[in-house]
Amino acid sequence: MDELAKYKTVAVHVAAAGASAALGTASTYPLDTLKTLIQVGSSSGKTLAVPDVLYRVGLLSGFQDGREDDYVSVSEALMAGFAAGMTESFVSSPFELLKLRAQVSAVSHATPPPRRAEKSVARPLISRLLPRSSMDMTAMSNSLGILSTLTTKHANISDALKEYPWLMTGSGRPPAVSTVQTPSEVISLEGWTALWRGLRPGIVRDSIFGGVFFSSWQFLHQVMLYWKAAGMDPIPRYDKDIGPLSPISVSLAAGVSGSFAAAVSHGFDTARSRSQCTVLPKYLSMERRLLKWKRPGKRFERLTGIHPSDKNLLLNGIGLRMARCGLASSIIVGSYLFAVGHLLPD
Structure with missing residues (x-):
C-alpha cells in the first residue's frame, strides 16, 4: 500500500x-x-x-537525498x-x-509567386528543391545570354543551369520563411x-x-x-x-x-x-x-x-x-x- x-x-x-x-x-x-x-x-x-x-x-517538490x-x-x-x-x-x-x-x-x-508553365523535364527538379516556386523564363534566358559569351562553356548550358534551381527562379534567394513552416517542408528543403x-x-x-x-x-x-x-x-x-x-x-x-x-x-x-x-x-x-x-x-x-x-x-x-x-x-x-x-x- x-x-x-x-x-x-x-x-x-x-x-x-x-x-x-x-x-x-x-x-x-x-x-x-x-x-x-x-x-x-x-x-x-x-x-x-x-x-x-x-x-x-x-x-x-523535493525528495530527501540522505542529508x-x-x-x-x-x-x-x-x-x-x-x-x-x-x-x-x-x-x-x-x-x-x-x-x-x-x-x-x-x-x-x-504570397507564393504565380505558377508558370514549366517544361516537363524541369518540373521534378523544381518540385523537389523549390517548394512553391517555379522557373522564371526571363531570368533563364538572361543567364543563358550572359554565359553564352564565354569562350569555354558547357556543351548544353540550358540543362546545366537546371542543376541550380535558385538561378532558375530569378530571385537568387530561397523561399520566404512564411512558405517553409510545416515539418515536411522544412525537412525537404533544409534537411533534418x-x-x-x-x-x-x-x-x-x-x-x-x-x-x-x-x-x-x-x-x-x-x-x-x-x-x-x-x-x-x-x-x-x-x-x-x-x-x-x-x-x-x-x-x-x-x-x-x-x-x-x-x-x-x-x-x-x-x-x-x-x-x-x-x-x-x-x-x-x-x-x-x-x-x-x-x-x-x-x-x-x-x-x-x-x-x-x-x-x-x-x-x-x-x-x-x-x-x-x-x-x-x-x-x-x-x-x-x-x-x-x-x-x-x-
Missing part, C-alpha cells in the same frame, strides 16, 4: 506540473508572439516597437538549472522552430538538421535562464523562510520545522526570478529567434561545408551563435519577454501548488 501511495503521489505531481506548464504557456502566448515579431522583424536600420507589431497584427536537512543550496540550484536548461533546449528546439515560423507567417504578407537550427544560442539561453531562475528562486525562498523563522519562538533548527510558505508569496518569488532570468538571457533568445527564422537550404549548407566556410564574428559570437549584424538588436523585445516569463512562472508555480494541495491528502 505504501508503494502504491508513493506512485500515486509522484503521478499527481507530474500531472500537476504538466498542466501548470501548459496553463502558463497558453496564458502568456500573446506576449511571446509579440516578442518574437519584434525580434525577427527588426533590422539594423529600423527597430519595431510594440505599437507597430500590434498594428500589423490588427490589419517544485539531515532537505536544504538545497543556491549553487546546487544553479548547476541543476544549467543542466535542465541544456536538456530542454535540445528537446524543444524542433517545436520552437515550427512555433516561431508559424508566428511570423501569421503577420507576413508574402534544420530542426535544431540555432541550437548554440538556444543552449546558452536555456542554461543561463535555468541556472539564474532556480538559483534566484531558491535564494528568495530561503530569505522568506528566514523571515518567517525570525518571528518564531524558539527559532526552528531545520527548514522543515518552519512550515510551508504562502503559495502566493512562492508564486510571486517565482515570477520575480523568471523576469530576472529572462532579462539576463534575452540576448541569446533574440539570436536564436532570428536564426530559426532564416531559411537555409541544405544545398547551401553542403556548399559551406565543402568550402570550409567559417562563422562570421569574434570568438564569443561564433561560440554562442550570435551573428555580428544582430549585435544592435539583441535587446529588442526584452520587456515583453520579462513580462511573459514572469507571468508564466507565477501561473505555473501557483497552479501547481493549488493542484497538489487539492489532489494530495495532507
Whole structure:
C-alpha cells in the first residue's frame, strides 16, 4: 500500500506540473508572439516597437537525498538549472522552430509567386528543391545570354543551369520563411538538421535562464523562510520545522526570478529567434561545408551563435519577454501548488 501511495503521489505531481506548464504557456502566448515579431522583424536600420507589431497584427517538490536537512543550496540550484536548461533546449528546439515560423507567417504578407508553365523535364527538379516556386523564363534566358559569351562553356548550358534551381527562379534567394513552416517542408528543403537550427544560442539561453531562475528562486525562498523563522519562538533548527510558505508569496518569488532570468538571457533568445527564422537550404549548407566556410564574428559570437549584424538588436523585445516569463512562472508555480494541495491528502 505504501508503494502504491508513493506512485500515486509522484503521478499527481507530474500531472500537476504538466498542466501548470501548459496553463502558463497558453496564458502568456500573446506576449511571446509579440516578442518574437519584434525580434525577427527588426533590422539594423529600423527597430519595431510594440505599437507597430500590434498594428500589423490588427490589419517544485523535493525528495530527501540522505542529508539531515532537505536544504538545497543556491549553487546546487544553479548547476541543476544549467543542466535542465541544456536538456530542454535540445528537446524543444524542433517545436520552437515550427512555433516561431508559424508566428511570423501569421503577420507576413508574402504570397507564393504565380505558377508558370514549366517544361516537363524541369518540373521534378523544381518540385523537389523549390517548394512553391517555379522557373522564371526571363531570368533563364538572361543567364543563358550572359554565359553564352564565354569562350569555354558547357556543351548544353540550358540543362546545366537546371542543376541550380535558385538561378532558375530569378530571385537568387530561397523561399520566404512564411512558405517553409510545416515539418515536411522544412525537412525537404533544409534537411533534418534544420530542426535544431540555432541550437548554440538556444543552449546558452536555456542554461543561463535555468541556472539564474532556480538559483534566484531558491535564494528568495530561503530569505522568506528566514523571515518567517525570525518571528518564531524558539527559532526552528531545520527548514522543515518552519512550515510551508504562502503559495502566493512562492508564486510571486517565482515570477520575480523568471523576469530576472529572462532579462539576463534575452540576448541569446533574440539570436536564436532570428536564426530559426532564416531559411537555409541544405544545398547551401553542403556548399559551406565543402568550402570550409567559417562563422562570421569574434570568438564569443561564433561560440554562442550570435551573428555580428544582430549585435544592435539583441535587446529588442526584452520587456515583453520579462513580462511573459514572469507571468508564466507565477501561473505555473501557483497552479501547481493549488493542484497538489487539492489532489494530495495532507
